[in-house]
Amino acid sequence: MDTITHTLFGLTTYGAINKKEKDKQTKRALLFTALAGSQAPDLDVVARITETGRVMDQMWHRGLTHSVFIAPIWALLIYLVVFLIWRKKDKMIFYLAFVNVLIHIGSDALNAWGTGLFEPVSSMRVTIGVIPIIDFVVWGIFLTAYIIKKLRKTIPTYMVWRVAWILVFIHVGAQASQGLIIHEEARSEYEQTTLTASFLPGHFTVLAKEGNEVLIYDQSLWSKQDEPAVIPSQEDEDLTPLFDENPRAEVLITWSPFVVVTNQDGKLGVYDPRFNRGGGPMLFEYIDISD
Structure with missing residues (x-):
């Protein structure tokens, strides 16, 4: 996902916590934790590690730093940084960091760019392609929640953001279900297939390779492009x-x-x-x- 979306994930997971009993310093620590966890995996772009002596962002970016095996290490590092700054030992800090790192790498795996989800055990790129890299539906859900939070002061803020997250999960689940159905249909017809999600919900681009040809066509559950584009x-x-x-x-x-x-x-x-x-x-x- 893009940086803005990852930032929104951090802000809204922080907002979904009931902080009524938390002091000001703990709230600051939690906000930092949520934002740091939502961005931490992308620190690989700073490292600029090279492939065979040359920068190869496709293999390095979203590689080891986006692995599920590294997620608890990210959470622990963030927890230690928070302790050094605010001297807080709240377990919520570790859990919030861990959840945000998982959300980051999970959402990245769901779009076409994919991630090295299981590195270093496996170098396979997990590329599911069921949500676009910028998902305006997610933005819309969070924007609506923000407006409701401002207009309906009687509703606890954390409840507004929790409902927003439920809607986000429903949206992602619906996208994933539709995409996987379409992908399975393509896999039954062609040798190699992959999927990319359109910005329009429920619409996908299917790419298939058969022999010496790559076929590209748009499809949803209720419609399919008649003639695919063919690339030799x-x-x-x-x-x-x-x-x-x-x-x-x-x-x-x-x-x-x-x-x-x-x-x-x-x-x-x-x-x-x-x-x-x-x-x-x-x-x-x-x-x-x-x-």
């Missing part, structure tokens, strides 16, 4: 020169569910068909072979 993939190309000259290409193949292999316009390369920017592939690794 030159699967018989020898990619050894590409891997030798551009190690990022091999990393991209490892990271992506599948790629399109192309040899045209003097370029031998691979790209992930899920992502486009300005009409061209966003993740495209190639070498110039025009000479």
Whole structure:
């Protein structure tokens, strides 16, 4: 998810806590905890660790720092930082940090970019693709809750945010159910498939690879694009020169569910068909072979 959404997750989980019996310093500690937990996994972008000597954000970002095995370590680190600053030992601090880290990595796994959810045990990228990277429905739920909180002063604030979170889980559950049904249908027809969620709830883009072709079409439970877009993939190309000259290409193949292999316009390369920017592939690794 985007940084704004992760921040909203932190603020609203903090808001969902009944803090009536908490002192001012504890409230500050809890707010810091919620925000730190909601952002901590993305600290990998600061580290800028490299793949084969070159920065490869797709494999590093959302990698080890987004693992479920690292989540309790994040929570413990945040707990220690809070203790050093506020001298608080409230167990709620650890639990709030842990929950926010899990929400962060879980929501990231649900969109098309995926995460290294089980690193270092497995390098597999968990890419479910049932919610968009920016989910305006989630934003809308939180905005509505904020307005209600301001207008209905008699309703406890924590109750407003708890109801908002229930609605968020219902929305995510509905998206996941629809997406998985659509994905299972595609898997029964094609060799390789993956899914990306549209900004419009209940609508998805299905990408399938069959032989030397990648097919792309939009689908919901009640409608399906008649004719898919077809992209040829030159699967018989020898990619050894590409891997030798551009190690990022091999990393991209490892990271992506599948790629399109192309040899045209003097370029031998691979790209992930899920992502486009300005009409061209966003993740495209190639070498110039025009000479």
